[in-house]
Amino acid sequence: MQDTKEVRIRPFGIRDKLGYLFGDFGNDFTFILSSSFLLKFYTDVMGVAPWVVGLIMTAARFVDAVTDVTMGRICDRSPLTRIGKFKPWIRRMCAPVAIASFLIYQSAFRDYAMWFKILWLAVTYILWGSIFYTSINIPYGSMASAISSKPDHRQSLSTFRSVGSTLAGVIVGAGVPLFAYDTVGGNSVLNGTRFTLIAGIFSLLSVVCYLLCFYLTTERVVTPTHREQPSVKSMLTDAFTNRSLISIIAASVVMLFAQMTMQSMANYVYPNYYGNVTAQSVSTFAMMGGMLFAASVSKPLSSKFGKAEISVVSNLLATAVNVVLFIIRPKSVWVYVGLNMLSWLGLGIFTMVSWALITDVIDDAELKNGRREDGTIYALYSFSRKLGQAASAALTGALLTLVGYSDQTAFLPSVLRGIYNISTLVPAVGFGALALILWLWYPLNKRRVEENVRQLEQKRKSSE
Numbered sequence: 418m419q420d421t422k423e424v425r426i427r428p429f430g431i432r433d434k435l436g437y438l439f440g441d442f443g444n445d446f447t448f449i450l451s452s453s454f455l456l457k458f459y460t461d462v463m464g465v466a467p468w469v470v471g472l473i474m475t476a477a478r479f480v481d482a483v484t485d486v487t488m489g490r491i492c493d494r495s496p497l498t499r500i501g502k503f504k505p506w507i508r509r510m511c512a513p514v515a516i517a518s519f520l521i522y523q524s525a526f527r528d529y530a531m532w533f534k535i536l537w538l539a540v541t542y543i544l545w546g547s548i549f550y551t552s553i554n555i556p557y558g559s560m561a562s563a564i565s566s567k568p569d570h571r572q573s574l575s576t577f578r579s580v581g582s583t584l585a586g587v588i589v590g591a592g593v594p595l596f597a598y599d600t601v602g603g604n605s606v607l608n609g610t611r612f613t614l615i616a617g618i619f620s621l622l623s624v625v626c627y628l629l630c631f632y633l634t635t636e637r638v639v640t641p642t643h644r645e646q647p648s649v650k651s652m653l654t655d656a657f658t659n660r661s662l663i664s665i666i667a668a669s670v671v672m673l674f675a676q677m678t679m680q681s682m683a684n685y686v687y688p689n690y691y692g693n694v695t696a697q698s699v700s701t702f703a704m705m706g707g708m709l710f711a712a713s714v715s716k717p718l719s720s721k722f723g724k725a726e727i728s729v730v731s732n733l734l735a736t737a738v739n740v741v742l743f744i745i746r747p748k749s750v751w752v753y754v755g756l757n758m759l760s761w762l763g764l765g766i767f768t769m770v771s772w773a774l775i776t777d778v779i780d781d782a783e784l785k786n787g788r789r790e791d792g793t794i795y796a797l798y799s800f801s802r803k804l805g806q807a808a809s810a811a812l813t814g815a816l817l818t819l820v821g822y823s824d825q826t827a828f829l830p831s832v833l834r835g836i837y838n839i840s841t842l843v844p845a846v847g848f849g850a851l852a853l854i855l856w857l858w859y860p861l862n863k864r865r866v867e868e869n870v871r872q873l874e875q876k877r878k879s880s881e
Contacts, residue, residue, distance in 0.1 A: 427635055429565045436633025437564065437574045438581035440557045443511070443626030445585035446619040447518035447545065452677045452806055454593060454612070455521065455542075456814060457684040461824050462609035463527050463534050471814025473539050478807040480547040481800050488555045489796025501636030503563055506556035511627035514553050515620035517545035522616040524609030546803070553627070559795045562776050563636040568870055572719060575772035576712050581626075582768070583708040589619065590680070590701035594687070594694040604828060605688035661781045662794065664858040665774055666801035668851055672771070673805025674812075675735075675847025676764060679757075681813050682840035685822075690833045690840075691750040703758040711765025723863030724770040724777070725855050732852040735763030739845035746837065763848065767855075777861050780869045813839065 455474070459465040495502050521541040526534055561574050597612045598605045687697035711731075718727045738760040747753050775798050782794055820835025861869075 426637055429567070429570050429635075429637065432633050433564055433635060434573055434577040436630050437561070438577040438584075439626040439633065440507070440560075440581065440630035441578045442581035442585050443623040443630065444550075444554055444557065445582045446589065446623035446626065447514060447550065449582075449586050449589045449680070450518065450593075450616060450619055451521070451542075451546070452809075453590060453680040454684060456681055456810060457607060458522055458524075458609070458612055459534075459538060460817075460822075461607045461827075462524055462612065463538075464824060465531070465534055465538065467814040467817040467822060469535060469814075470538065471811040473535070473542060474810035474814075475807045476539075477543050477547050478800075478803055480543055481551065481803050484547050484551045485555065485796045485800035485803070486793070487796075488551050489559075489790075489793040489799075492556050492559050492796075493790055493793055497639060501560070501563060503556040503560040504631055504634065504636060507553055507627055507631045510549055510553040511624050511631075514545065514549035515624045517541060517549050518623070519617050519620040521545060522613050524613045527609055551799070555796050555799050557630070558772070558775075558799060560634065560636065561772060562779055563638045564634060566638050566873075568773070568777075568866070569716075569720075571776045572716055572724075572770065572773045575774075575776075576715060576769050578772050579765075579769045580709070580712050583705055583712075583765075586680075586708075587701050587705045588622075590683070590704070591698040594697040594701075598688065598694050603692075605692065605694045659778075659782055659785060661778045661859065661861050662797065664854055664860070665778050666798060668854045668859060669771070669798060669801040670805040670808065671847045671850040671854065672764075672767065673802050674808045675844040675851065677806050677809035678813055678843045678847065679760070679840070681809065682836065682843075685817070685827075685836045686753075686840045687750070689827055690836050691753070693750045696750040696754055700754045700757060703754055704761040707758045707760075707762035708765040708768065711762055711769050715766055715769035718766070719770050719773075723866070724774055725859050725862055728767040728770060728774075729852050729856045731763045731766030732848045732855070733763075735760045735848040736845050736852065738763065739841050739848065743838070743841035743845065760844070760848075767851070774861070777866050777869070780866075780873055781861060784869055784872060809843075812843065816843075 456467060456470050459470045460467050492503060492506070495505075498505060521538065523537070526537060561571055561578075564574060565571060593612070593615060597608055597615055599608050600606070683697055683700065687700070688694050715727070738756055742753065742756055742760075747756070775795065778798075779790075779794050782790065816835070816839045820839070821829065821832050822836070826832050
C-alpha cells in the first residue's frame with residue numbers, strides 16, 4: 418500500500434494560510450446566508466410557515482446522507498493531478514454553488530401559489546446544499562491534510578479557516594440588517610427585492626474567494642488514490658466503531674445546533690423583541706471581536722493544554738452566558754449584545770480548533786484502519802455539521818410555530834417572550850452538551866494526539 422509522502426515544493430507559509438482563509442470566506446457567503454436568513458426570508462417575505470421551512474431543511478439532510486459520503490469517496494478515488502487531488506474541484510464547482518444559492522432567494526415569486534414557493538424552496542435548497550455545496554466543501558475540507566502533514570501547520574489552517582468564516586459572517590450578519598430592512602409602522606420589515614439583490618452580490622463574492630483559494634494554496638502531501646475502496650457497509654462499520662470519529666461527529670452536531678440557532682434567532686430577537694436592527698449589525702462586529710480574540714489565543718492555549726481541553730472550558734463559558742441571559746432578560750439591547758459577545762468568545766475557541774480536530778481524527782483512523790481516507794472521513798464530518806444545521810432549523814421553525822409566530826403575529830407580547838426564550842435556552846443546551854461530549858467521550862487528548870503524530874512520522878520514514 419502506498420503511504421502518504423511529502424513532496425519537495427514551495428514551503429508552507431502565509432500564502433497557504435490566506436488561501437485557505439478565502440476558501441471558507443467563499444463557503445460562508447452562501448452557507449451563513451442560508452443558516453441565518455433563509456428561515457426569515459421564507460416566513461416574512463414568501464409567507465411560508467416556519468415549520469414547513471424547517472421540515473424542508475431537515476429533509477434535505479437525507480439527501481446529504483448519500484451525496485456527502487459519495488463525494489468523499491469520489492475525492493479518495495480522484496487521480497492526483499499536477500495541482501493536487503482536491504484543488505480541481507474548487508475551480509470546477511465554484512460557479513454552480515454560487516448560482517444555486519442565488520436562485521433560492523427569488524422574491525419575484527412571493528405572490529405565486531404556495532405549492533410553487535414550497536417546491537421552489539425544496540428544489541433550489543437541495544440543489545445548492547446537497548449537490549453543489551457538498552461537491553466543493555468536502556474537497557476543500559479534505560485539502561487541509563494535503564497542504565501539510567505538520568500539526569502546527571494544520572492548526573494554523575484551522576484558525577485561518579475560522580477567521581475566513583468569521584469575516585464572511587460579519588459581512589453577511591452586519592450587511593443584511595443594514596440594507597435589507599424597511600421601517601413600516603415603527604417595525605423593521607425585511608425587503609424581499611433588496612434581499613434578492615444582496616444574495617446575488619454574495620454569490621459573486623463567493624466565486625472570487627473560491628478562486629483566490631485555488632490559486633494561493635498548494636497541496637504538498639501526496640495521498641494514495643484508492644481505486645478499490647471498502648464497501649459502504651465496511652466504511653460505516655469502521656466509522657461507528659471509531660470512538661474519536663463518532664464523538665467528534667456528535668460534538669459537531671450539537672455545536673452547529675447551538676450556533677445556527679443563535680444566528681437564526683438574531684433575526685427575530687433584534688428586529689422583533691428589541692426593535693433595533695442597528696444593534697443586530699453591531700452585534701455582528703462584537704461577534705467578530707470575540708472570534709478574533711479566540712483566534713489570537715487558541716493556538717498558544719491548544720499547544721499548552723490541548724485542543725479538546727480548552728474547548729471544554731470555552732463551551733462551559735458559552736453555556737453560562739446563555740443561562741445568565743435567560744435569567745436576567747436585560748431590557749437594554751446593548752447589555753444583551755455585550756453578554757452575547759462573551760458567548761461568541763466561548764464558541765470561538767472551539768471553532769478555531771475544530772478543523773484541526775478532524776485532521777487529528779483522520780490521523781487516528783489511519784493508525785487504526787491501516788489506510789488514509791481524508792475525503793471519506795471529512796464527508797462524514799461534513800454531513801454531521803449539516804445535521805446540526807438541520808436540527809437547528811427544524812427545532813427553530815417548530816418552536817417559532819409553537820409560540821405562535823407568523824408574519825401577522827410577529828410583534829405580539831406572547832410571541833416576543835417565546836422568541837427570547839428560544840434564543841437563549843436552545844444555545845445553552847447545545848453548548849453544554851458539546852462540553853460534556855468533549856470532556857467525557859472524545860478520546861484524543863493532547864498526549865494521545867502527540868503520540869499519534871510520532872507514530873505516523875515513524876511509519877512514513879520507514880516507507881521512504
